[in-house]
Amino acid sequence: MIDRNGVNSRMTAQSVLTTFDDQQLDRYSRQLLLPEIGIAGQQQLAGAKVLFIGAGGLGSPASLYLAASGVGVIGLVDSDRVDRSNLHRQIVHDDASIGMPKTRSAKQRLMQMNPELQVQEHEVMLTSANAFEIMGEYDLVINGSDNFPTRYLVNDACVLLGKPLVDASILKWEGSVSVFMPGQGCYRCLYPQPPKPGTVPSCSEAGIVGAVAGIMGSYQALEAIKVLLGIDSVLSNKTIMMNLLAGSIHTIKRSKRASCPICGTEPTIHELIDYEQFCGLPKREDTELQAEDSATLQDMSHSVQVDVAQHWLDDTNTRWIDVREEEEEYARGHIPGSRHVPYSEINDYLDAWLQEGKRLVFICQIGKRSKFAVRKCLIEGYTDIYNLDDGLLAWENAGLPLSVTQQ
Ligand SMILES: [Zn+2]
Known part of the structure; x- marks a missing residue:
């Protein structure tokens, strides 16, 4: 001591x-x-x-x-x-x-x-x-x-x-x-x-x-x-x-x-x-934490880089989900065809997405929050699911197109 x-x-x-x-x-x-x-x-x-x-x-x-x-x-x-x-x-x-x-x-x-x-x-x-x-x-x-x-x-x-x-x-x-x-x-x-x-x-x-x-x-x-x-x-x-x-x-x-x-x-x-x-954050169950630890090992195989992901833009079997919290951020620029579902609300959609059976790609600004979305889905049993590596930052860097929502 x-x-x-x-x-x-x-x-x-x-x-x-x-x-x-x-x-x-x-x-x-x-x-x-x-x-x-x-x-x-x-x-x-x-x-x-x-x-x-x-x-x-x-x-x-x-x-x-x-x-x-x-x-x-x-x-x-x-x-x-x-x-x-x-x-x-x-x-x-x-x-x-x-x-x-x-x-x-x-x-x-x-x-x-x-x-x-x-x-x-x-x-x-x-x-x-x-x-x-x-x-x-x-x-x-x-x-x-x-x-x-x-x-x-x-x-x-x-x-x-x-x-x-x-x-x-x-x-x-x-x-x-x-x-x-x-x-x-x-x-x-x-x-x-x-x-x-x-x-x-x-x-x-x-x-x-x-x-x-x-x-x-x-x-x-x-x-x-x-x-x-x-x-x-x-x-x-x-x-x-x-x-x-x-x-x-x-x-x-x-x-x-x-x-x-x-x-x-x-x-x-x-x-x-x-x-x-x-700290006012959503409570994480022990089981979820343990699953997150094991999910860390799976992160590598469930992330996709922009040079690969861009070829999925026209694929009707791919659903793009933008999990940034603020509607304004999404409106200023998002991947064409992506849907805005804030991370805090994705629980409401998990069952429907699982039934739909499409490939899911999660997106956020830098690829961190979206990684948590992937982990959450892995826990729920999804398999065909990806995190866009380095997020919109990498997408913009590669000179790929963004859509803007007219206010
Ligand atoms: Zn004290």
Whole structure:
């Protein structure tokens, strides 16, 4: 356990046994020079187990720097596979790893960086059902998730398990980073309620500069090293906010909130809850989650690229479904002959489509939401079904025609 000052008694006891050979002393020589690290600090790092939620934009630089610094064990939680659109910021992966599980791709790269490292892959989606089991064996958690249900889940699990959490978020040219030490406040103290669904865009909707992910992920690695070494100046009770387009950096002081429902004086949350529901999103049943995990494996065979899909335009046996939420988006430009059925409404049509027996092609702006539509249909037993790879973005890029609805 790491206490509120960041001192890890178990880790210190273990690390007494760690001695370094000449190659290791050479590898870490430049950080061994620092009085805050030295041999004792290097032993603490070697005895530490750090869990990354997400092997993406933040997890990439953070895990690379922690692997290089000599942390003993790194755990990676991610159920996604490497996509070409990840590569401009997720620098732990490369072109050769497209299509590979992110945990495996990241493990390979981290082991190349430091062969002495142990990497544990958790190729699953973090849920209320598995969070304690996965997070329980680690000393510190680095959150690089990109959605609010996971952010609240990771926070609550860390509070209930007494684990330090290094949190960060990024969007466009901006980022923020915070450290939550056990007993000193949590993410809910800062943000008691999640934003309304749809009010905060994601990186896949609003964009992100790769180097912003690099800076904020590196900042997480830095703070994690400080926590593991028990350095006082860890970013606890503070949040750093950076606007890297404007070049401005602000530090916000924060404090533990007495009325916090999980770490306050009279907590009302004593166990993990349904975080989709808490964030106002449709509840996902466990069976659906499990089916989604197995469906991940099938994504590759149920996606179609625009150069193939364009030949289906005149095929009367193909039904094109545009699952973007907003009618206006569809009206501004859609694939000729496609029908607009927002993702939130597709349940109403599943039976009819299944009976009709036509090939289904799902479309959205970038091919992500439509991938979920494909998974939903796979669960219902559809087989002749495809996700348009990279969505309308790829369609437009290829110079293919779009129809406009006259308002
Ligand atoms: Zn709190």
